[in-house]
Amino acid sequence: MIDGLTPVKPATSEVLIVTGMSGAGRTTAAHALEDHGWYVVENIPPQLFGTLTDLVGRSPEAIPRLALVVDVRSKELFKDIREALEQLRAQGVDYRVLFLDAADDLLVRRFESARRPHPLQGSGRIVDGIAAERLLLKDLKDQAEVVLDTTSMNVHSLATTITGLFTESGPIVLRLNVMSFGFKYGLPQDANFVADARFLPNPHWIPELRPYTGQDGQVSGFVLGQEGAGEFVDRYVQALLPVLEGYRRENKHYATFAVGCTGGKHRSVAVAEELARRLGQQPRVTVTVQHRDLGRE
Structure with a gap:
């Protein structure tokens, strides 16, 4: 929270936490949300959730829908995500969690084709990083309102799915x-x-x-x-x-x-x-x- 600001409940319930397994499509999901009017903040430390939702509550007409994309690249910061989400609830923020998942063998192929290491593999193998990430994200996945398995999706079908899920206005559908x-x-x-x-x-x-x-x-x-x-x-x-x-x-x-x-x-x-x-x-x-x-x- 910014010094001197009192927590304010955002005037909109459209606050979405986007997370999930590395390589499962977070970036594609973020781009699809951004294309349909969401204000997307990527790679945000959980410690800043409260600050951003405070700002949304003070100018809902400027930022009617806020998507916070969080991942495990900063493992030490990510450990505080449970506390950060509890703080949002205490502030009266009605958020949802979108968790993107995919089969391990597909995640391995995606990292191998991109020739990039998994953020948690350290000196081990890609599968070691995936296993560590699954353990770290287990509680967050369990409490997610929406879990999407992207194993059989390409970038276009994932973007279409995200659009259908999060761009409709009006009564809760x-x-x-x-x-x-x-x-x-x-x-x-x-x-x-x-x-x-x-x-x-x-x-x-x-x-x-x-x-x-x-x-x-x-x-x-x-x-x-x-x-x-x-x-x-x-x-x-x-x-x-x-x-x-x-x-x-x-x-x-x-x-x-x-x-x-x-x-x-x-x-x-x-x-x-x-x-x-x-x-x-x-x-x-x-x-x-x-x-x-x-x-x-």
């Missing part, structure tokens, strides 16, 4: 991502809920359906017409409605609901599409659909 996936390729890292569609007959074993996907009418009709399929979707949507209301009460704006089957081509795709259609009928909800493993062999 829940942004839901309904994702299909194949269990044989692993669980999605950023899923808040995971449903299993493997209780339904598999179109893979029906020769005339095998070449198609759950996005095709003949497959979706087959999957959703099976005994228990409609009841499952009905009950799952009903079970999620109090969750959505709870997210609103807790100021959580984003969630990923994942539906899996064996390969992520037929059953999970069909159920995810129907689940997204049904959730999209709820008020103040926007829904996107992602088929993570569609197209894999």
